[in-house]
Amino acid sequence: MADPLRLGIAGLGTVGTGVVKIVRQKANLLGARAGREIVITAVSARSKSKDRGVNLSHYAWEDDPVALAKRDDVDIFVELMGGEDGPAKAAAEAALNAGKDVITANKAMLAMHGQALAELAETKGRLIRYEAAVAGGIPVIKALTEGLAGNTINRVMGVMNGSCNYILTRMESAGLTYEEVFAEADGLGYLEADPTLDVGGIDAAHKLALLSSIAFGTQVNFAGIKLKGIESVTIEDIRHAADMGYKIKLLGSAQMTPRGLEQSMTPCLVPATSPLGQLDGGTNMIVLEGDHVGQIVLRGAGAGEGPTASAVMSDVMDIARDIRLPTFGQPAQELEKAPTAKTALAAPYYIRMELLDKPGALAKVATVLGDAGVSIDRMRQYDHPGQNAPVLIVTHTVTSDALDHALAALPATNVVHGTPVALRIENV
Ligand code: NAP
Ligand code: HSE
DSSP states (O other): OOOOEEEEEEOOSHHHHHHHHHHHHTHHHHHHHHTSOEEEEEEEOSOSSOOOSSOOTTSEEOSOHHHHHHOTTOSEEEEOSOOSSHHHHHHHHHHHHTTOEEEEOOHHHHHHHHHHHHHHHHHTTOOEEOGGGTTTTSOHHHIIIIITTTSOEEEEEEEOOHHHHHHHHHHHHHTOOHHHHHHHHHHTTOSOSSTHHHHTSHHHHHHHHHHHHHHHTBOOOGGGEEEOOSTTOOHHHHHHHHHTTEEEEEEEEEEEETTEEEEEEEEEEEETTSTTTTOOTTEEEEEEEETTTEEEEEEEEOSSHHHHHHHHHHHHHHHHTTOOOOTTSSOGGGOBOOOBOSSOOOBOEEEEEEEEOSTTHHHHHHHHHHHTTOOEEEEEEOOOSSSEEEEEEEEOSBOHHHHHHHHHHGGGGSOEEEEEEEEEBOOO
16 A cells, blocks of 8 residues: 555634544544545644544644644645635645645635646646545535546526525525525624625636636636626515516626636526526526537535535545645646636526606606617516606626616616616526
8 A cells, every 4th residue: 555645734714624533433434445544643723722523632732733734744835724825825735846746625715816826836847636625525626627628618607605695595485685695694694704705706706717727728817807796686586587587696607708708796687497496495506608519517515514525535545545736737837828808698687666656757767778789578567656667677698798788877867766786697
């Protein structure tokens, strides 16, 4: 049997303790599958005295994760602390410079510094693996990098933040407002320490940026993502969308277009009967479209101790089996700097507006839409107690430019009250 593979784990929170448990509980299984023993030699966290519900007494303790990363008895540095910069990045760099492979669940760090870290890893002949960073337990990095390596990827889509999906589905099922469900989710500990990472779409956009890089052979470009969180999604829109046969999801989408790389993470409507429409609670779903394979749908737990530790172990096992791939599926130096597409590919849109209920008001709106080249597919007006009527419009496929022109022209009609809501519809 080959020498044991020795892990040094920095970060013993939800994910870190999950990894320790798997390594301890499944030593025989892992050893048999890898052809070598998988062991932990050293660990690090902020507090040495905290009870973590696992026995750490057999492992060396380091207060400083950078010191852990450089230890001679560590082959793989497993970074499970989190944070875009700070100790996570310093320790990952130290590990690579010391000739160790790195495994991380840290999408924030990779979304911001993935290119530089990948270049450093390749200069040093080392690996960075990060299956746990995207969609928790779903093996989507492996699916894209390996399983679909023979395909040109046309599109990557999905629901990549369980907390947002929980909030949106709970608003609908309980008829509660965003503010009420946000408070509930926060109380249940479902949200990140900084909840704007979840509800602002940032966490999900970090994940999308990593998938885009692998799918399209481009440098990670988080800044190029059109980003909008779920804070402004109202219970009214959830109800009205349902009435028209749709669900609202925080949907990530990335595709290479003739105008450049188009990436967005925004609330969108999807058909209620589609797999994405039926995705409830904290579950994640990724849709991959390849030219030969067609559409692949991956569904599973996007967070939590077990699923995320499972993904970390997938990386550990690959390294133990000597499966060595570039960070983003091809050498980092060869990844293109794709231009960001300024406008979105044409799509149908859902528009909700409050319309002054008087003769000719609807005609004025229809004229503005028509003049901008926006064609109405379906329309509905609801009962209303006051003088403003809620009106819903589903458009035919339209460019985002045409839609923006129409929305900009609506106030001049003097019949639209407030700001209309416009959400893209993805018929997947
Ligand atoms: P967590 O529960 O907050 O644990 C973080 C751990 O890092 C704690 O053990 C903490 O020590 C330690 N730590 C923080 N700063 C440190 C420092 N300067 N030096 C040494 N140790 C330090 O976080 P988590 O949920 O396990 O997440 C870890 C990583 O996995 C993050 O990048 C996160 O985005 C990612 N991730 C998490 C999930 C999930 O479901 N939780 C899913 C996917 C990806 P103390 O315990 O002593 O405070
Ligand atoms: N906060 C994330 C989510 C979990 O809700 O999906 C880790 O990525």
